[in-house]
Amino acid sequence: MPRTAQPLEEARRQGACAGFAASFRTRYSAVAAEPLPATHVxxxxxxxxxxxxxxxxxxxx
Incomplete structure (x- = not known):
């Protein structure tokens, strides 16, 4: 794999993480506003x- 692919893969991974965080905030904003009990973790x-x-x-x- 060429070296230039590594930064692209890292950017893709970060994008996936950002996408998950945004979707989580959208879907669970009311729940996320409250302190979470250990079982919810x-x-x-x-x-x-x-x-x-x-x-x-x-x-x-």
Whole structure:
């Protein structure tokens, strides 16, 4: 892989993270305004994992 592809891949990764953060804020803004109990952290981690898996699936196709 040429060296120029590495910065592009990093930018793509950052874009995916920014996209997830924006969608999370939009979908869960009312919930995000409240302090989260520890049990809800597991839910957030599961949602992030789902988003990553979807992003990987989209990259493969």
């Amino acid at each position: 597991d839910l957030i981690l599961a949602l992030r994992r789902q988003e990553r898996e979807r992003a990987r699936g989209a990259d493969r196709h």
